[in-house]
Amino acid sequence: MAARVFPLLLLLTTTSYAFTPHDNFLISCGSDSTTEVVYNRHFVGDSSHKGSAYLSEGTSSSLTNPNSSPNSTVIYSTARVFTSASSYTFDIKNLGTHLVRLHFSPFASPNYDLRNGKFGVSANGISLLTSFGANVTVVKEFFVLVDRDELEIVFTPDVDSGSNFAFVSAIEAFSAPRDFFIDSGGIALISPGEISEFKQNVSNQALETVHRVNVGGLLLTPFNDTLWRSWIPDEDFLVIKSAAKVARTSDPPNYQQGGATREVAPDNVYMTAQQMNVYNGSLANHFNITWDFPVSSEGAMHLVRLHFCDIVSVALNTLYFNIYINCVTAYKDVDLSVLSLHRLASPYYIDFVVKNVRGSGVVRISVGPSDLNNAMKKDAILNGVEIMRMVNYAAPSPPGSKKDGKWIVLGCVVGGVFVLILAVVAVLAILRCGKGKPEPKPKPKTRRAESTGWTSLRVFGGGSSLAAISQGTVPASASPYGLYDLKLLFADLQLATDNFDKSLVVGSGGFGTVYKGVLKDSVKVAVKRGVPGSRQGLPEFHTEITVLSKIRHRHLVSLVGYCEEQSEMILVYEYMEKGPLRNHLYGSDSPPLSWKQRLEICIGAARGLHYLHTGSAQGIIHRDIKSTNILLDENCVAKVADFGLSKSGPCLDETHVSTGVKGSFGYLDPEYFRRQQLTDKSDVYSFGVVLFEVLCARPAVDPLLNREQVNLAEWAMEWHKKGVINEIIDPHLSGQIKPSALKKFVETAEKCLAEYGVDRPTMGDVLWNLEHAYQLQTNDGPREEEQRAMDGDSGDGEAEAPVVVPSRRAGAGGDGGSDMSTSHVFSQLVTNDGR
Template sequence: MADSTSSFLSSDNSISLTYQKPPQNFPTLYHTARVFSSTGRYRFNLKKNGIHLVRFHFSPFKAQSFDLKSAKFSVFANGVSVLSNFQPPNDVLLKEFILKIESNLLEILFKPVGDSGFAFVNALEVFTAPVDFVIDFGARLVGPSGVEEYRNLSSKVLETVHRINVGGLKITPFNDTLWRTWIPDEDYLVFKDAAKPAVSTHTPNYQKGGATREIAPENVYMTAQQMNRENSSLASRFNITWNFPVSPSSGPHLVRLHFCDIVSPALNVLYFDVYINGYIAYKDLDLSALTIHTLASPVYVDFVTNSDDSGFVQVSVGPSDLSSSIRMNAILNGAEIMKMVNDGSTNIVHWRKNLWVLVGSIVGGIFVLFLVVTAFLLGAKCRKKKPKQKTVESVGWTPLSMFGGSSLSRSSEPGSHGLLGLKIPFAEIQSATNNFDRNLIIGSGGFGMVYKGVFRDNVKVAVKRGMPGSRQGLPEFQTEITVLSKIRHRHLVSLVGFCEENSEMILVYEYVEKGPLKKHLYGSSRQPPLSWKQRLEICIGAARGLHYLHTGFAQGIIHRDIKSTNILLDENYVAKVADFGLSRSGPCINETHVSTNVKGSFGYLDPEYYRRQQLTDKSDVYSFGVVLFEVLCGRPAVDPQLAREQVNLAEWALEWMNNGMVEHIVDPHLVGQIEQSSLKKFCETAEKCLAEYGVDRPAMGDVLWNLEYALQLQESGQQREPHANSSASATTTVIAENSSANRRIERDNGYCSLDASTSQVFSQLMNNEGR
């Protein structure tokens, strides 16, 4: 709700600002801000005491006489300083704090720093957490002196630094009971080859006394990283290690680790050790003993550790001395790193300290002295000298070196010219992009920025530059070159060359004038609306490109990241599939799938592939089905701003189809343009692509045929049923027309003949017994 219409805001020296020209698709939450020229406050009357999550949203922009980037202020929550001399970054920032409230009142103060300073906030969230979200006992204090119990944890104000879904994909707030975001762990793994993802298709067995869905959602406990015992380059005993960045020497941190045994065939076979910052934190951890002897039951363990000057909190799991050689394994499902804001110097529950003072004054100094002496004597009698705990290196951990430079230049060279013929000097790319002028940026992604460039012969190119000096995208860089160096097709973006000098990773492609399909379908900078015929032709072109990938080679190529941003349009609106960084070779002839880590984009990801980690070309078919509905409806695959039942496009569109009302979700720009028979055929094709199981989905050749048929129905206006229900003669006629048209198109664009697999598809359709 707006704070100006609520009773929460209590400040006479504040104004509301509005972002006049926000970027395309910029979240509505950050279109406004509340600015305080002097101390301002919000007061929340809470229904009950206990643990609460408080979130602050910051996104600086310029409006009126304020540049929010120049703000400097402190923030207090019930008297505890949670942000001190805070200056916002240039981008969106979310700050989350977890604190215990015992007065039914939460007061948030914004205090500008300096006479000319001001404070601001874009949004505030306050959530009530379960009573057992943070408990006072059971946490393990880990350090050089060993492991001790850490008490009174709930009295600390915790700031969330990292929230990680280990072995799984990103989890958005809409899939979490407390509206949290969990990010994948891949970027934090010290040595990726030591870990192997594990995925369960079964709902976790939540048990009383263990973790709840509020502690972590089901998706966290249904994925994990385990020891990659199949990697022969590793020692017989090794650890999986993650480094989580924190501010150096920033005090104590709570490390909450989530476990759920989804890898063991039976109870009491999995034993492993946990290490925090090189010190053993939990030896011989037996998840069966922690879960009331129930397999795949979620639990979590809290650890407290001090950050050192390394700038990391390091977490490792490895085999225990109790592990058998056959069952040797270690797992981790999730991790949360939280900084203690009030590290012992401030305590929210002031009454506890006051209570001890009162007791001391009543009982008297003599009795207190008696207690101290007695405690000292008992402690001296019972105290045993604790051996210094071994670090990870001394308990069997084998440090493993990271990858060095790229081996690309030493790789085998496909084709007669090889990869060396594709190498472009860095100086030439620098000149083509005017030294990577920011005004020439035409896109960005996980790999890096994309620039428009012009070579000396006036050839326009798109230059994708990886983050300079970083080798994080090396596998994608190598994959893209390997795939694109051996394929050429009208509906696939061509690779012009690459550069690998001075720790640079640069890919150079043909320039595709009109950019991603996505920007022609929706968004604030939307181009003139595409007609239904244009959309059908674009889908047909993309399907041809995918069909060539799947069938043009012995094993085929699976794209693995089909989405509307990876389908580009040239000046004539011809579709070209792009971005092959996640591509994989398909299964061999005697195989049904490729077992691999789950990769892809949220909203387009094949659910069967996600559950089973078994990749087939039908995973691309599913993603393409989402694109088809995106084209029809003119909306994103995932839109968090919509109602919960509308967030996921595929689920929402299928629901309307099942109700026989698909015409109600068609892009308003298409109303009155679509022939009913064409719409029916198109929707049936999209629906089949989105079948739950890959075996029930059509091959891309069939998808292509159906889309061409939908285009023919649109152009002719014929109200014919699909070929499966038509007479043999009618079917033969349609197929002959499509076959000749395809051959003519392919020949006109420089191809020798129609793909053999495509011909087989048409032959099969003409045969009455083909299906």
């Protein structure tokens, strides 16, 4: 019974508090009624004597819904139809921000089917809606600054779209509370990758409500809001629902001067929240709670208002958290105790202006724990979210742009002539200096380049040393992705795949379907075809081409080309005969790999990752390392694949890259997840999961197992700490693994899975340790007792002489031209006592 009463109390909390606007116009359009009561508010029909005073110029008529029932909302049983530009004009007594709410409820009548209408709506010359139409009942809400003594709302049929009428069912126009939008104080502007100050007045912007969300709470109707707004639950916007849990209180909020008021948001919003779903204060559960809110306008500016009320703390100054918007740290170390004047459960809101990048269809909001919290008391909360699009936003012009325009033009002309003269002189000088000059001898490779198998990275925009991608490929004109034009014809790919025959499908993923194909020159390829016409995979498509057109390494899958015709997004790679590593560990009929093969595969993949991280000044972070993205060729040589989520690493003066969380569940670096700060150590963590996957031959996450076994990384680490790791390794490996090799392998995996990136090894260190484990496995020199002594366990065994191990890297080009056996996997000389 109590569980039912509590939500009812919440719904009734705010009804006793009323807001009385100075200007208050409530119009039931097309109605002749003098009073229609909706949500305890009195609407007047615009066909009545009083209501008709608001109708201005234009041709219009009233319609009645022939199918309306007694249970229908009364303001939706009629409509006003306009066959020419027509308006409502309201006399304004209180200048300032006004809330304009337009109701559209289409129905079919003998003369009009309102679902076919297309039209525009403006308020005092500001365009609110363009080529708008409604198939179902829709309410559009705007905040508009009224700076003159009248508000004119104009409806104009969109004749260009073939529509000859506009319509509206009801209009609300009333003054907003004073200081509903505060311009002073420097609102933060969140742009892609950076934060600055929004230098315009928010109150001057016309704002359209896109989302209004009661985080952690129920649906709130206009009955429960002093401004007659609706608030929807947040469940559908949560990215990972299990990351959050609902917090609620039955006590009303403690409103304080300078904080939020009941007009900013009702009591019910501040009496519920989402907080971190932390289990028993476990340090492994440090993460962010993230919501994705769809927005339809590309590149638009949005006002984001976040509502907070600390209903989870039992004392002041115990809750600190961070706010992230679109993967940018928008507010660090929030302390609600300070913001709310040292009162618990005191409502507060924070405004941000967010500039969405073009092509981005969401505003992502996250809250996560601050480092200021006690390690066992980390938490973060959010009570409500409002997102409003800036309808009339215009970027400020640079100072003096008009005044100095003629001088800018003159300067450009003079500067252009001067640059042209310099260019001519430079060309003549180069031609003179180049005559008779002997061709320089190529520089010998450095030892580092020779040992790692790197090739020169091709740079965008130019370069003096250009190497062909592979034999038979020659430099071509610059493509959008690099210096080499790798474009392939769609017709050639149709031929290569027998018109994308389903029998040639070898895999599928989030991007699309992968087909086996054969090009005209009899080269086998893997053809990854994105969903035709879809723009969802476009960023991954571009990223993959950008990354793979710059790099080449024996242990990275090579890009053969791409196709971008007829709305197609197709990537073509070298064909990997044996497919994903995962298929050879579990879940298929492939014969199990030997322990020696598994070590070689891990070493090869580590080599590829090491090259990604260190092969350029910034390096490249893969972001999606997993067993399905490590492919095997016919000789079981491992190659890292799928670079659609890759990011350039941090610059020399940076420690990380701030970016949205991407990756695969079970492999995701927990530090990256909670901080949204990406480093190459995130790849190291994922690779550590792969190492245990190779050892135990089971998925990274298996929800069908007991709770303590679901997550492979946590489960394997726990068994290793107990000293019984032998009991969970793949039974197919029974009797194959030497204890010393197993010890080194598991230690390496454990270090990769350290909680914090700073405690994890680099991929270079991981590679060295795996090669050491391989040497321990394959070398018959030292006895087990001696090896344990050298590893620091016990005994005083003496190491044998250093063993010279053949290096596959020595003399091998980065394109994998070595003919050495794949079993020769060492990149350096090693001794039995390690590094």
